[in-house]
Amino acid sequence: MKGNFSVCEEHVYDQLYNTHAESLRNHLYFKFGDLNQAEDIVQEAFIKLWQKCSSIIYEKAAAFLYTVSKNLFIDVIRSKKVALKFEKNNMPSHDIEDPYFHLRTKEFQQKLETVISELPEKQREAFLLNRIEKLTYKEIAERLEISQTAVEKRISKALIKLKEITELQKRSI
Amino acid sequence: MNKKLLKDNLIAKWLDNSLSDEQKKELDSSGELDDLKIVLDEIDTWKIKKFDSEKGLADLKKRKKLVIAPVPPSKKTSNINRWLQIASSILILISAGYFSWDFFFNQTITINTQIAENKTIELPSGSIIKLDALSKISYSEKKWNDNRTIHLTGQAFFNVTKGSSFKVITDKGNINVLGTQFNVKTSNTNFEVICYEGKVKVTYQNDELILTKGESTIVQKNELKETTHSNTTPDWTSGYSKYNKANLREVITDLKKYYTIQIQLPKKYEDLEFSGTLTHKNLDTALQTLFVTMEIKYVIGKDNTVIFE
Numbered sequence: 001m002k003g004n005f006s007v008c009e010e011h012v013y014d015q016l017y018n019t020h021a022e023s024l025r026n027h028l029y030f031k032f033g034d035l036n037q038a039e040d041i042v043q044e045a046f047i048k049l050w051q052k053c054s055s056i057i058y059e060k061a062a063a064f065l066y067t068v069s070k071n072l073f074i075d076v077i078r079s080k081k082v083a084l085k086f087e088k089n090n091m092p093s094h095d096i097e098d099p100y101f102h103l104r105t106k107e108f109q110q111k112l113e114t115v116i117s118e119l120p121e122k123q124r125e126a127f128l129l130n131r132i133e134k135l136t137y138k139e140i141a142e143r144l145e146i147s148q149t150a151v152e153k154r155i156s157k158a159l160i161k162l163k164e165i166t167e168l169q170k171r172s173i
Numbered sequence: 174m175n176k177k178l179l180k181d182n183l184i185a186k187w188l189d190n191s192l193s194d195e196q197k198k199e200l201d202s203s204g205e206l207d208d209l210k211i212v213l214d215e216i217d218t219w220k221i222k223k224f225d226s227e228k229g230l231a232d233l234k235k236r237k238k239l240v241i242a243p244v245p246p247s248k249k250t251s252n253i254n255r256w257l258q259i260a261s262s263i264l265i266l267i268s269a270g271y272f273s274w275d276f277f278f279n280q281t282i283t284i285n286t287q288i289a290e291n292k293t294i295e296l297p298s299g300s301i302i303k304l305d306a307l308s309k310i311s312y313s314e315k316k317w318n319d320n321r322t323i324h325l326t327g328q329a330f331f332n333v334t335k336g337s338s339f340k341v342i343t344d345k346g347n348i349n350v351l352g353t354q355f356n357v358k359t360s361n362t363n364f365e366v367i368c369y370e371g372k373v374k375v376t377y378q379n380d381e382l383i384l385t386k387g388e389s390t391i392v393q394k395n396e397l398k399e400t401t402h403s404n405t406t407p408d409w410t411s412g413y414s415k416y417n418k419a420n421l422r423e424v425i426t427d428l429k430k431y432y433t434i435q436i437q438l439p440k441k442y443e444d445l446e447f448s449g450t451l452t453h454k455n456l457d458t459a460l461q462t463l464f465v466t467m468e469i470k471y472v473i474g475k476d477n478t479v480i481f482e
Contacts (some may be wrong), residue, residue, distance in 0.1 A: 035221075039229075050237050060298070120352055155184075
């Protein structure tokens, strides 16, 4: 898509939605932990984009959407506990023959979700953008406007936490 | 071992496959990360509830109709129309003479808030300003892209998108920023800047101070005094004010921003210090919190006049 497309044109606007709405929702979910609220804010951000479509150039639309949504979330009281839930496609294994079966039980998966939810916001955000959204460290750095080393640092800390939990699980068996 | 893994973000590099062969071999042979690998492979298969783009777009289509229709894109106008536009603008320019020259190049936008009113202003480029009660900002829209300068009286919270420099000018002092979040509070006697993200430079008379996240500054004895804070947004955006050993006179000045009240603080109380939290939403509660803690007796009379005994 070239730069001279106007955001006010319906097909450009719709295309922006199809490209960005889902990843924006996921990002907000990782950061704030409420899926419904994240979806409401995505809609709200796109309405704002529409209101300002004549003054926003196509290349800046994504940045605009991220800034606006972050600001909208500032207005929402953030005291709520983050409790992320993911859809898992494989059936947890209970086969004692599996050397890693203790890491594949349903209970442990739920524990993982809790541990990830309880990570500090910035670590959680970077870690999940990498694992779930499959963004590279470089892409995350650009999205969050921080250095790549800072991304690595946040992810390192998150990984250490997961490693500790994994070791505890092994001992408890 | 964990310390070693954190050093130079080794563990993140392991995950990213950006380690040197040697480092990788060493880590793999230690077996230290085998279990973590299993867990990560598991997490990698996790998904979030599917996003329904069609439903979202349908919802937007409905809501877009309620929004004032945006200006149609200029590329749709035909050539004849465009020439007419140009011709008419030239005509207007000539007929309006030099009055318009002044007008077009110095057009400023001014936004005010009344007592108890807050406003959120979005600037071109996506920056956000939240304006507290009894405050005012102005800026030049024409020159905005070359000169991002805001004049402020009162209190406001800024969330600035990255870009060229951004300047806030107040009667007391100035603030220079590059993409950040901060709060500025000014009154006749007070100048305070709190930085929530990024970096800002505060200038007050001949004093200069650079603030980063978690740092704030307040003018004391005509100098910028550096302080710290642990908030992520200013309290007033959530509808209350927090004070720590604040001058009672300052507190009353603040109250007048959020409530229509008549209040004349007796001189003997002016320099007392108040610490606590006052709501902006309920006058009775606010007055009670303030004066009961200060052990000052008062009654509320007609037209919200506060009378001291």
